[in-house]
Amino acid sequence: xxxxxxxxxxxxxxxxxxxxxxxxxxxxxxxxxxxxxxxxxxxxxxxxxxxxxxxxxxxxxxxxxxxxxxxxxxxxxxxxxxxxxxxxxxxxxxxxxxxxxxxxxxxxxxxxxxxxxxxxxxxxxxxxxxxxxxxxxxxxxxxxxxxxxxxxxxxxxxxx
Numbered sequence: 001x002x003x004x005x006x007x008x009x010x011x012x013x014x015x016x017x018x019x020x021x022x023x024x025x026x027x028x029x030x031x032x033x034x035x036x037x038x039x040x041x042x043x044x045x046x047x048x049x050x051x052x053x054x055x056x057x058x059x060x061x062x063x064x065x066x067x068x069x070x071x072x073x074x075x076x077x078x079x080x081x082x083x084x085x086x087x088x089x090x091x092x093x094x095x096x097x098x099x100x101x102x103x104x105x106x107x108x109x110x111x112x113x114x115x116x117x118x119x120x121x122x123x124x125x126x127x128x129x130x131x132x133x134x135x136x137x138x139x140x141x142x143x144x145x146x147x148x149x150x151x152x153x154x155x156x157x158x159x160x
Contacts, residue, residue, distance in 0.1 A: 008073050015069045022065035025090040026057055033097025044154025060141050064090075067127060067134035074130045082126035089119040106156035113149045120145060 008014075038050050048056075068086050071079050093116055100109035120142055128135035 008075055011073070014072060015066070018069040018072065019062060019065035022061045022068065022090065023058075025094045026061045029094040029097045032094065033101035036101040038155070041155050042158040044151060044158055047151055047154070056144060060144060063137045064141060067131075067137035070131045070134040070137075071127050076130045078126065078130055082123065082130055085119065085123040085126055089116060089123050092116045092119055100152065106152065106159070110149060110152045110156060113145065113152055117142070117145045117149065 038047075038053075064086075068083060071082050071086070076082075092112070096109055096112055096116065099105045099112055120138065124135050124138035124142060127138060
């Protein structure tokens with residue numbers, strides 16, 4: 001059902017779907033990364049404690065899932081294209097731990113992260129034209145990815 005504003009009415013199942021999809025992508029990434037701890041590596045300055053990563057990523061995944069739901073709910077003609085970008089960046093995100101942790105390709109993982117940043121910026125821009133609040137929900141994700149790129153490169157250089 002579409003409301004007069006061009007949005008569907010609120011749908012719990014759809015929201016739960018986008019949240020579950022996004023959290024599942026994070027879970028797949030964690031499985032692909034294997035059982036590895038950053039505590040084993042020399043850390044760059046400003047590196048947070050290891051416990052911060054699952055907490056921050058869980059919050060970011062919840063924000064991302066809600067943003068995707070908002071774009072889907074907007075019932076916009078550009079929504080499917082924006083959501084395809086969203087799925088692509090989720091897939092790229094899920095593969096990063098494989099390269100960084102399991103395979104130990106830290107420099108490759110850095111460039112993979114640069115690709116992810118570009119895809120996330122494209123996704124956020126697409127979301128902006130459909131639902132501005134969805135775009136705003138992506139800002140912490142973008143900022144964290146820049147910080148993650150710094151950490152990725154820092155760990156790579158310090159542990160080469």
